[in-house]
Amino acid sequence: xxxxxLAQYALAGLVIGAIYCLMAVGITFIYSVVRMINWAMGEFYxxxxxxxxxxxxxxxxxxxxxxxxxxxxxSVALLGxxxxxxxxxxxxxxxxxxxxEYATIVTIALTVLLRxxxxxxxxxxxxxxxxxxxxxxxxxxxxxxxxFVAFVGAVVLLALFAFVIRRTWFGLALxxxxxxxxxxxxxxxxxxxxxxxxxxxxxxxAGAAGALLAPVFLVFPQSGALSTVxxxxxxxxxxxxxxxxxxxxxxxxxxxxxxxxxxxxxxxRDVYGFGALLLILVLRPTGLWGERAREA
Amino acid sequence: xxxxxxxxxxxxxxxxxxxxxxxxxxVHVLTVALxxxxxxxxxxxxxxxxxxxxxxxxxxxxxxxxxxxxxxxHTGVPIPAxxxxxxxxxxxxxxxxxxxxxxxxxxxxxxxxxxxxxxxxVAVSMEYGITRGDLGLAVPTLFRGPSPTPYYELFxxxxxxxxxxxxxxxxSPIGYRIRAIRDDEGAARAAGINTVRWKRFAFxxxxxxAGAAGALYGHYIGxxxPVSMQFDEMALIIIMVILGGQRTIAGPVxxxxxxxxxxxxxxxxxxxxxxxxxxxxxxxxxxxPPGLVGLLRAAAARLPRGGVAASATNxxx
Numbered sequence: 001x002x003x004x005x006l007a008q009y010a011l012a013g014l015v016i017g018a019i020y021c022l023m024a025v026g027i028t029f030i031y032s033v034v035r036m037i038n039w040a041m042g043e044f045y046x047x048x049x050x051x052x053x054x055x056x057x058x059x060x061x062x063x064x065x066x067x068x069x070x071x072x073x074x075s076v077a078l079l080g081x082x083x084x085x086x087x088x089x090x091x092x093x094x095x096x097x098x099x100x101e102y103a104t105i106v107t108i109a110l111t112v113l114l115r116x117x118x119x120x121x122x123x124x125x126x127x128x129x130x131x132x133x134x135x136x137x138x139x140x141x142x143x144x145x146x147x148f149v150a151f152v153g154a155v156v157l158l159a160l161f162a163f164v165i166r167r168t169w170f171g172l173a174l175x176x177x178x179x180x181x182x183x184x185x186x187x188x189x190x191x192x193x194x195x196x197x198x199x200x201x202x203x204x205x206a207g208a209a210g211a212l213l214a215p216v217f218l219v220f221p222q223s224g225a226l227s228t229v230x231x232x233x234x235x236x237x238x239x240x241x242x243x244x245x246x247x248x249x250x251x252x253x254x255x256x257x258x259x260x261x262x263x264x265x266x267x268x269r270d271v272y273g274f275g276a277l278l279l280i281l282v283l284r285p286t287g288l289w290g291e292r293a294r295e296a
Numbered sequence: 297x298x299x300x301x302x303x304x305x306x307x308x309x310x311x312x313x314x315x316x317x318x319x320x321x322x323v324h325v326l327t328v329a330l331x332x333x334x335x336x337x338x339x340x341x342x343x344x345x346x347x348x349x350x351x352x353x354x355x356x357x358x359x360x361x362x363x364x365x366x367x368x369x370h371t372g373v374p375i376p377a378x379x380x381x382x383x384x385x386x387x388x389x390x391x392x393x394x395x396x397x398x399x400x401x402x403x404x405x406x407x408x409x410x411x412x413x414x415x416x417x418v419a420v421s422m423e424y425g426i427t428r429g430d431l432g433l434a435v436p437t438l439f440r441g442p443s444p445t446p447y448y449e450l451f452x453x454x455x456x457x458x459x460x461x462x463x464x465x466x467x468s469p470i471g472y473r474i475r476a477i478r479d480d481e482g483a484a485r486a487a488g489i490n491t492v493r494w495k496r497f498a499f500x501x502x503x504x505x506a507g508a509a510g511a512l513y514g515h516y517i518g519x520x521x522p523v524s525m526q527f528d529e530m531a532l533i534i535i536m537v538i539l540g541g542q543r544t545i546a547g548p549v550x551x552x553x554x555x556x557x558x559x560x561x562x563x564x565x566x567x568x569x570x571x572x573x574x575x576x577x578x579x580x581x582x583x584x585p586p587g588l589v590g591l592l593r594a595a596a597a598r599l600p601r602g603g604v605a606a607s608a609t610n611x612x613x
Contacts, residue, residue: 037403087582105538106581108531113574115528120568225527229414232407240403267422274415277408281396 008141009262010255015147016216017254018154022209023231024238024246025161030202032178032241034084034195036091036103041231042224043114044203048076048210049219050122056129065132069153069211076207081200083110088199089192111224118221126218150212157208158247161201165243174198178241206231226270233273237280252276308456315445324444329556330451331513334458336536336548338505341462344542345471346498347478349402351410352393353506354529355417360386360507361514361524362420362427365435368515375438379511386507387500394499398492410527417525432521435514447516454512455549458505463545465501474498528570532559535577541589551588 023041030038055068087110091102133145165171176184177194185191209227210219217223234253238245253273260272315323339353364382367373373381397408421429439446465471473494476484485491514520532555540551558576562569584590 031403037406087578090582101538101542102581105535106578108534109574109577109581112528112531112570113578116568116570116574120571222526226414229411233411236400236404236407236411268419270418271415274411277411278396281400281408 004140006259006262009258011138011141011143012147013255013258014251015143015151015254016258017251018151018158019209019213019250020227020230020234020253021158021247021250022154022205022212023227024234024250025158025243026202026205026209027231027235028241028243028246029161029205030199033174033198034088034202035181036088037107038199038202039104039107039228040110040114040224041203041206042226042228043111044076044080044206044224045210045227046118046219046221046224047079047114048072048207049214049223050118050127050210051075051207052211052214053127053129053219056132057127062130062132065129065149069208072211073157073204073208076210077200077204080203080207081196083203084196084199089195092191092195115221115224122221124221126220128218129215131215144216146215150216153208153212157205161205162243170197229270230273233277236277304459308452311452312449315448320442320444323448325557325560326553327444327448327451327516328560329553330448330455331509331516332533332536332552332556333455333549334451334509335506335533336540336552337455337458337462337545338502338509339533340537340542340544340548341465341474342498342502344537345466345478346474346495347402348394348495348498349406350393350499350502351406351527351530352413352416353502353533355413355525356386356390356503356506357510357513358420358520358522358525359389359416360510361435361520362433363507364511365433365514365520366426368436369433375436375515379508379515382511383504383508386510387504390503390507391496391500393503394496398495410530413525413527413530417522420525421522427520427522430521430523432519435518435520437518438512438515444516450512451516454509458509459545459549461505466545470494470497539577539580539588541592544589547589550592554588 023045027038027041030036051072052068055071056062056065060068087106088103091099091106093099131144131146133149135145136143136148165174173184173189173194176187176189177191177198181191184194206227210223230253234246234249237252238247238249253276256272256276257269260275261269264272314326318326335353335357339350342353343349360379360382362382363385364375364378367381368375368378393409393412397405400408420427423429424431427433438450466475473484473489474497476487476489477491477494481491510524536551536555537548538551539555540549541547559569559573562572565572580588
């Protein structure tokens, strides 16, 4: 195997892996703050893709793609905040008491709703906005322009996210709620608002991933399912609630898929991630970072 | 307990006689509902009672169905032998998945099993040389003739066997062991329960039941495709169990029948039917968070010692 070609595939894998990181970070973040798993994550990813496609095709045009990306991510975040406010808030019956099964059934019903709504509105067709960026040359390796934009966008978003969480008052409030809800209330933090914003930011990351990947992968109603699964595979590999785990897991998954498809067979690309997960479960049952008890 | 057994027996006889008064279409709908009763009840054993929130249950039904269909087509064994083999393979696959995920709990388990489910679905649709992929695999049917009535009686027997098996299991020492594991695994181990063995057992038993039901369902419908392994199918099972009431015997039965009948009744709306269905579920949960099970409990509280649903719901430990 030609080493340049191998490096080429490894690079492509890392680029996609950075996008998977966005999904995994969103899942982990919502879990840490709002204490629920959002099963509909992939559907918000799908909506992000559709919004991006519609904005570029029917309004902004391919030359203004850099405007479409933040618009798509923000509209998905707004939708997420609305969903949290209207549908998910009754999950908390008190400050701490919650109905565990409520969030599960609501977000699972939401996957069915959004996916079928997409089929009703857009049909089962596959869309893709035109490639909007020029190919770039990274040293000896050429890279598709849209993939490069996706990679840079994902890195910028992750950096922004880390900055907000670590350095701002708002991030402090989020971390406080994640650590101790009761203590956060005592410190005067408005839990309802934090929950809503956290959910919005989390699904906004998924929407951004969908928008960034719209020209690379196709946009269609079932596109969310696989991306949710990949986000979850990363969580099992890297650990729930761990930001470095989500990023390391995402890059690893992208690499495994890309190298698997060139070394083995490309049609099973979506299975290699599970293979890696099985391997990690068998060899290191406590996950990459070795938590002792994986109870969440 | 005697009362509820008698009530269940009466209900079973009445259900067996239903095809005499219903047309073939309605019998077909109820047959499909009974298939889901088996899936929902066995998932309830796994997720509700043992606390193993698996998201691969629909795939075990698919594994059973494909195993049986491929065996019957390629080796010509009789269909009942194929169904038995399908159940055995699903059981073994469940045991293997249960073994790999022994250390995972709650959400990690859900995530890992979902990854297994999606990977299996992709593998089935990609290996089209064997499974014919998305084209669908034509499967020989079990009975001759188009009437759904024999299938209905067969699935009624299966559903009754699954529910009776659940009741027996939960009253036996095994039932106490798996509930102890759900409540507190560490304490269960300290009390001398072999948690590894019983968690694997729950996985294998529930998957075997799903595999048998899936294999029979394949030989009823006559066509298999990877679509039945999509997450929508699992979502349906979860909605059935949680709406009907987790950790009750009657809950999954009521949930499966009512969800299947409602979603079938919406078929007239065509493409938009699943949207309406999801909105109904969301509306019910939003306006009344305790769900269908809370509604039934409230009704049971109003009617002291009345109704099959009421006594069965309350007798569940």
